[in-house]
Amino acid sequence: MLNFLSNLLADAAGHTEFFAKGMAYLAAGIAILTGFSQGIGQGFAAGKAVEAIARQPEASGKITSTMIIGQAIAETTGLYALLIAILLIFAT
Numbered sequence: 295m296l297n298f299l300s301n302l303l304a305d306a307a308g309h310t311e312f313f314a315k316g317m318a319y320l321a322a323g324i325a326i327l328t329g330f331s332q333g334i335g336q337g338f339a340a341g342k343a344v345e346a347i348a349r350q351p352e353a354s355g356k357i358t359s360t361m362i363i364g365q366a367i368a369e370t371t372g373l374y375a376l377l378i379a380i381l382l383i384f385a386t
Contacts, residue, residue, distance in 0.1 A: 318382045
């Protein structure tokens, strides 16, 4: 793998501007993929909270507030990924 990357970098030496832009776009795409995993995680957490409330309705307030705090923390991952993707696209 390391040999492949060194050959790739050596071949791109003459086309550094295009190579840098291409790699920035590739990295921005990878950064956006974290938004998908973050959405799946939030959906899983919300589903488990609904199951917990169904089992113990008297604890619904505590479960809901804990879930909302967890959702807010998980949402920051997607926002950071979006910010990094925008920076990668427009900074190059």
